[in-house]
Amino acid sequence: MITIKEIAKLANVSPGTVDRVIHNRKGVSEKTAQRIRQILKEHDFKVNRIAQSLAMKKKYTIAVLLPNHDEENQFWKNPLEGIQKAKEEVMSFGVDVKTFSFDQKSPKSYVASFELLLKTNPQGVVLVPTFKKETKELTKVLLKKEIPFIFLNIALTGHENLCFVGQDSFKSGYLAAKLMQLCLNENDHILTVHSRPNLSNVNNISQRIEGFDHYFKEQKLNNTNHKIEVEDFWDAEKFTEKIASLLQKQTKIKGIFVPNSRAHIIAKHIEGMRGRIPYLIGFDITDHNSRALIDGKITFLISQKPFQQGYRSVSSLSKFLLYKTPPQSEILSPIEIITKENLPNGQQKEYAIFP
Amino acid sequence: MITIKEIAKLANVSPGTVDRVIHNRKGVSEKTAQRIRQILKEHDFKVNRIAQSLAMKKKYTIAVLLPNHDEENQFWKNPLEGIQKAKEEVMSFGVDVKTFSFDQKSPKSYVASFELLLKTNPQGVVLVPTFKKETKELTKVLLKKEIPFIFLNIALTGHENLCFVGQDSFKSGYLAAKLMQLCLNENDHILTVHSRPNLSNVNNISQRIEGFDHYFKEQKLNNTNHKIEVEDFWDAEKFTEKIASLLQKQTKIKGIFVPNSRAHIIAKHIEGMRGRIPYLIGFDITDHNSRALIDGKITFLISQKPFQQGYRSVSSLSKFLLYKTPPQSEILSPIEIITKENLPNGQQKEYAIFP
């Protein structure tokens, strides 16, 4: 690995001049600049990132705004862990990461947390744009302050975000349909259980449903797809009543599609029923879902690698701040098919980074 | 992040002394050592890896020995790319990576490449122990020279290797069986096509078959499993003859299991046949397999993340050499289920590292 000093010697200039050329700083005559560029190319010079980050005294702050997690809704635990892992890694590079959380059901807490976030004077922001209208306000502020921002998990459009880190929800629903078809025979029926389109996550979940439906349309399959809306997954009485009556009426239902992370609840509620247990396809590897999968109550889970998503969001932004290299506009995580047989044991935190 | 110099000031000693304590070097009285250790703990001191690797003048060489790849057998392309990616990353840390390849069918080239490899005086070795007997000789040499080594992709036992990076072949075969079962009805038959147990890869492939068979035994399913041995996958005449006659005789065969990366050849050979195309389950995302998957000729591919495997083998070894932190004894990559619908577009080189 050739160094700046060596390049300088070859070009009969000082290291400072080479530095200027490398970073396109002014103060170098075009003649010598070209000569140096030539030598740099010839020797395939690459800056030593290690030395660079040691020498760079500039410090950055990245602020992250994401929903909090609890026992009932565990999904956001994994992205947070990915974010924290990334935080450890970028620390040595002079990047500090501060996280702020909000209540998924409260636009007010979303905005309030954002206000707090702003006070840290971040040079970059990662956010989960849960609320459409409010997000418009926030991004307006960020744009005015010229703070670059990344959307995590929810792909809102028309916001001049630096990039989106998440999954292709439509495709994942499409895949779910394919798997469902593999399980079913021609005349079997399907049940799609979705929660009332509440404030959050509307995008992802409705896109999954669209993808699912699209597959069956495209393949010209005519399995009947019953759809049911559940207001509160945990309202056992109403829930069981609704589901049970439907399943008893429609005995042809052989597969259930749950386009959110609460498949385990369905699993719980239908386990007592008589007759063959239907195939169940859900999303996300939460603890609850894992258990239901292991117990054979869920057939497939589709995972979106939330840990990696969290990780990538801050690592990409750090990279952008440090080296001005813009990330791809979409960083899509692979759509993973998880069964009882390939469920990763332990948390799936393939540590991404060296060391 | 507190620095050595600051610790030194707090302890009324010089930075050199703190350095000695941190690295357990001799030359410090027990009294002051304890005092310093106390302060280190109080302030949760962590060495700045960035500065450390810049200061460390010690250079390491890692040598990698793996099978070469060609048009016919593309599998080893991906691990190699992972290795090269890791090479770029660890370069800044003072680790050089040199790769050596051999012919998968020639134990002689295996040994010959190893001889060349030794001449680079590596401090660590990554190798794919394709040949059992010869490997015993090689590891004997490495042990005598006290060079740590890692097995990649093939898990030989009894070799005092530092660790194994690869997949759980038994489990992946087991998973293949589960998927097969999902596709089939009760009385359908299965065909397992495997190449003649030649010299290489015996381990992985036979373990996949064992896993596959074990699933059906365990689940007490009695789908008949026809087994066929093919000497040369590309010997079209013999091949088609064998397969075709079998498929025509056994019309109940509805699923084909190919426990190696050559499912695409089967796909090619059976496409002309009359009647319904059977379900086909194979391994590894090679270009050929991808195409067959997209064309709908392969139902499932099971992937072992070869890029990541290559990457992890050298990153783990580098970490060990640099910081003396031994890796886990087994680094198992997730067993991925790939269908037409979730095939990653482009190469799946989720760049693992920052930056």
Added chain:
DNA sequence: ATTTTTATCGTGTGCGCACACGAAATCAAT
């Protein structure tokens, strides 16, 4: 011709750490 401005370049310092070298202090041997 002299001064001022500007373009062009070299020098020096420090980031946090590893490590060689040597100084001081302590101890042992005579």
Added chain:
DNA sequence: ATTGATTTCGTGTGCGCACACGATAAAAAT
């Protein structure tokens, strides 16, 4: 008490780079 051996510690340098500062040379203005 003197010398020698040994333990204990401080100092200095360099890793490769960024960047501030200042020096020199060239151009422009007087």
